[in-house]
Amino acid sequence: xxxxxxxxxxxxxxxxxxxxxxxxxxxxxxxxxxxxxxxxxxxxxxxxxxxxxxxxxxxxxxxxxxxxxxxxxxxxxxxxxxxxxxxxxxxxxxxxxxxxxxxxxxxxxxxxxxxxxxxxxxxxxxxxxxxxxxxxxxxxxxxxxxxxxxxxxxxxxxxxxxxxxxxxxxxxxxxxxxxxxxxxxxxxxxxxxxxxxxxxxxxxxxxxxxxxxxxxxxxxxxxxxxxxxxxxxxxxxxxxxxxxxxxxxxxxxxxxxxxxxxxxxxxxxxxxxxxxxxxxxxxxxxxxxxxxxxxxxxxxxxxxxxxxxxxxxxxxxxxxxxxxxxxxxxxxxxxxxxxxxxxxxxxxxxxxxxxxxxxxxxxx
Amino acid sequence: xxxxxxxxxxxxxxxxxxxxxxxxxxxxxxxxxxxxxxxxxxxxxxxxxxxxxxxxxxxxxxxxxxxxxxxxxxxxxxxxxxxxxxxxxxxxxxxxxxxxxxxxxxxxxxxxxxxxxxxxxxxxxxxxxxxxxxxxxxxxxxxxxxxxxxxxxxxxxxxxxxxxxxxxxxxxxxxxxxxxxxxxxxxxxxxxxxxxxxxxxxxxxxxxxxxxxxxxxxxxxxxxxxxxxxxxxxxxxxxxxxxxxxxxxxxxxxxxxxxxxxxxxxxxxxxxxxxxxxxxxxxxxxxxxxxxxxxxxxxxxxxxxxxxxxxxxxxxxxxxxxxxxxxxxxxxxxxxxxxxxxxxxxxxxxxxxxxxxxxxxxxxxxxxxxxxxxxxxxxxxxxxxxxxxxxxxxxxxxx
Numbered sequence: 001x002x003x004x005x006x007x008x009x010x011x012x013x014x015x016x017x018x019x020x021x022x023x024x025x026x027x028x029x030x031x032x033x034x035x036x037x038x039x040x041x042x043x044x045x046x047x048x049x050x051x052x053x054x055x056x057x058x059x060x061x062x063x064x065x066x067x068x069x070x071x072x073x074x075x076x077x078x079x080x081x082x083x084x085x086x087x088x089x090x091x092x093x094x095x096x097x098x099x100x101x102x103x104x105x106x107x108x109x110x111x112x113x114x115x116x117x118x119x120x121x122x123x124x125x126x127x128x129x130x131x132x133x134x135x136x137x138x139x140x141x142x143x144x145x146x147x148x149x150x151x152x153x154x155x156x157x158x159x160x161x162x163x164x165x166x167x168x169x170x171x172x173x174x175x176x177x178x179x180x181x182x183x184x185x186x187x188x189x190x191x192x193x194x195x196x197x198x199x200x201x202x203x204x205x206x207x208x209x210x211x212x213x214x215x216x217x218x219x220x221x222x223x224x225x226x227x228x229x230x231x232x233x234x235x236x237x238x239x240x241x242x243x244x245x246x247x248x249x250x251x252x253x254x255x256x257x258x259x260x261x262x263x264x265x266x267x268x269x270x271x272x273x274x275x276x277x278x279x280x281x282x283x284x285x286x287x288x289x290x291x292x293x294x295x296x297x298x299x300x301x302x303x304x305x306x307x308x309x310x311x312x313x314x315x316x317x318x319x320x321x322x323x324x325x326x327x328x329x330x331x332x333x334x335x336x337x338x339x340x341x342x343x344x345x346x347x348x349x350x351x352x353x354x355x356x357x358x359x360x361x362x363x364x
Numbered sequence: 365x366x367x368x369x370x371x372x373x374x375x376x377x378x379x380x381x382x383x384x385x386x387x388x389x390x391x392x393x394x395x396x397x398x399x400x401x402x403x404x405x406x407x408x409x410x411x412x413x414x415x416x417x418x419x420x421x422x423x424x425x426x427x428x429x430x431x432x433x434x435x436x437x438x439x440x441x442x443x444x445x446x447x448x449x450x451x452x453x454x455x456x457x458x459x460x461x462x463x464x465x466x467x468x469x470x471x472x473x474x475x476x477x478x479x480x481x482x483x484x485x486x487x488x489x490x491x492x493x494x495x496x497x498x499x500x501x502x503x504x505x506x507x508x509x510x511x512x513x514x515x516x517x518x519x520x521x522x523x524x525x526x527x528x529x530x531x532x533x534x535x536x537x538x539x540x541x542x543x544x545x546x547x548x549x550x551x552x553x554x555x556x557x558x559x560x561x562x563x564x565x566x567x568x569x570x571x572x573x574x575x576x577x578x579x580x581x582x583x584x585x586x587x588x589x590x591x592x593x594x595x596x597x598x599x600x601x602x603x604x605x606x607x608x609x610x611x612x613x614x615x616x617x618x619x620x621x622x623x624x625x626x627x628x629x630x631x632x633x634x635x636x637x638x639x640x641x642x643x644x645x646x647x648x649x650x651x652x653x654x655x656x657x658x659x660x661x662x663x664x665x666x667x668x669x670x671x672x673x674x675x676x677x678x679x680x681x682x683x684x685x686x687x688x689x690x691x692x693x694x695x696x697x698x699x700x701x702x703x704x705x706x707x708x709x710x711x712x713x714x715x716x717x718x719x720x721x722x723x724x725x726x727x728x729x730x731x732x733x734x735x736x737x738x739x740x741x742x743x744x745x746x747x748x749x750x751x752x753x754x755x756x757x758x759x760x761x762x763x
Binding site for chain 2: 001002003004005239243246247254255257258260263264266267268270271274275276277278279281282300303304349352353355356359360361362363364
């Protein structure tokens with residue numbers, strides 16, 4: 001039976017990461033950074049890399065920690081809890097999954113050592129079959145064109161770019177130094193997106209044809225599974241913050257958390273977080289084991305966890321009342337992350353439609 | 365005795381099977397099983413058990429299941445097994461345990477639960493059925509409601525008010541009631557589905573001997589807590605397969621009848637499918653936690669989610685069926701005629717039945733509103749409601 005619990009090793013990893021984040025990254029600091037040229041905290045990422053987080057899923061012979069996606073998911077929960085601005089999802093999850101499927105051991109070794117941060121230069125809000133479909137042209141070993149709405153590009157040293165020419169697809173690596181990057185005002189302040197332009201940029205071919213498509217598809221599969229755990233951690237933190245607040249906020253001479261109108265809403269959030277934990281654990285377990293149910297499990301996880309996290313963040317804002325609507329309070333960082341997350345790797349509706357096909361419940 | 369190993373237990377089960385006579389009344393075999401300590405192995409020796417861990421019951425059950433011997437039809441006697449038995453074991457005297465547990469377990473005597481009253485639902489502790497001392501016994505007057513199986517029961521577990529002058533939680537006393545006593549009147553309670561799973565029980569000058577009292581006078585609330593705590597303990601062994609439960613009926617209709625499909629219904633179908641699957645995995649995780657010895661509070665989430673999902677899915681099923689949803693066919697008569705089902709079977713009935721019966725899921729066994737309070741207060745640690753009735757004598761409460 002698929003193990004849906006956390007192992008001792010996973011719990012140990014969780015407490016190390018939580019401990020480190022609590023010392024180094026507060027939401028107030030993330031907020032302060034958000035409107036600067038350096039929204040990501042390089043010192044935090046270096047400290048996390050010191051725990052092995054940068055190369056957690058990379059094999060030990062390549063310098064990684066040799067852990068499974070289950071452990072990566074636990075780190076994602078903790079980073080979701082703190083909305084810490086790090087390139088974890090882009091580099092340690094999505095780009096790592098792509099490079100692993102493509103067998104690019106050189107790239108993986110450099111990521112594991114913390115030497116480089118890599119991101120997949122495609123809009124993750126699209127489908128894996130649309131990645132690289134428009135605006136890019138590969139001529140020999142040079143790339144020209146543009147890609148919009150790329151996460152984690154700000155800190156990336158290397159960009160893994162999917163490029164499509166008709167039915168032919170390639171995955172190429174471009175150095176950040178050979179890329180024109182414009183950072184845009186992003187909905188998610190703690191995971192901003194950038195637009196990228198290439199002008200005869202020199203590339204290294206990572207994979208071509210079916211191998212390239214497999215790499216891109218794997219990035220989406222693993223990314224969807226791990227994102228569900230980030231959404232779980234985010235929702236749990238929204239719930240915890242709100243519970244603390246309604247216990248300490250007094251109106252009408254009593255803590256507002258003693259009013260059933262609020263208690264019942266928080267109980268509902270707890271119920272859905274409880275479901276989400278089982279669903280998210282199932283997805284990472286299936287992806288880790290290469291289970292035949294993996295594609296079902298990740299679409300299930302995204303169909304459930306995306307709206308769950310958005311609701312938890314929305315309830316967090318509402319039940320905080322006026323303070324929850326301010327820029328000063330971190331609730332908006334969680335709301336922005338939750339809503340942006342719900343667009344990555346396909347919306348819940350996209351996954352519901354896909355699930356229908358996977359489980360024999362066709363739309364027509 | 366020293367703890368029995370699995371081999372010794374299996375040998376004991378095989379000895380029992382060896383004496384099974386398929387031509388005799390099944391009750392003979394069930395009594396022999398009880399007397400061999402193989403009824404519920406975690407119960408004490410002499411009371412149908414062997415003082416073994418509860419987990420070893422599966423050894424007995426699978427061996428007996430494979431042998432094809434009769435069982436005690438646990439769904440028919442669920443209230444006795446799940447609620448009366450643990451209460452009798454915890455609070456009964458040795459004599460009471462010996463007198464009741466054997467016939468309870470074999471199904472020879474069915475038990476029912478006489479707790480809820482018209483004026484005491486969610487606020488069970490406000491109950492007002494009076495028991496007054498009368499020589500060597502008690503005289504009971506009052507009305508109970510929502511009593512499953514009362515019409516077949518020989519015994520009922522009964523909570524009464526014995527002291528109206530103290531606050532409500534203090535003045536209660538718990539009894540076993542002989543349902544054949546003069547003054548006990550059972551009337552079917554017709555419900556939203558047209559049938560009567562439940563009863564109203566009217567108690568008029570019913571004499572109850574003091575030897576049928578469970579626990580001390582005035583201690584009835586604590587005894588009732590044992591009963592209620594056991595109400596939701598029993599979660600079955602295996603994990604249900606994907607698409608079990610009411611979602612299976614909708615999925616089957618979708619697969620078999622393409623003419624019902626539309627784009628908007630597909631999205632709603634899949635939203636419900638996702639929730640059903642999420643609930644299945646949550647229950648699976650809860651079982652894994654229990655098996656690992658770290659029980660979580662997820663049981664409350666399961667009850668809330670089950671009720672909500674059943675209602676949503678069965679409501680959607682009627683919309684999916686369209687005009688056909690206008691017909692309500694009951695299980696045997698094709699009408700709304702009153703029936704007396706022994707167990708609730710969602711899947712063997714019509715979509716209309718499922719829709720209506722599911723309405724009870726958020727009311728029976730603790731309303732969803734009370735469960736929300738329990739989650740908020742016991743799991744999330746939110747402050748309790750302001751209790752206006754805590755220190756008021758029961759007789760002075762507004763009603």
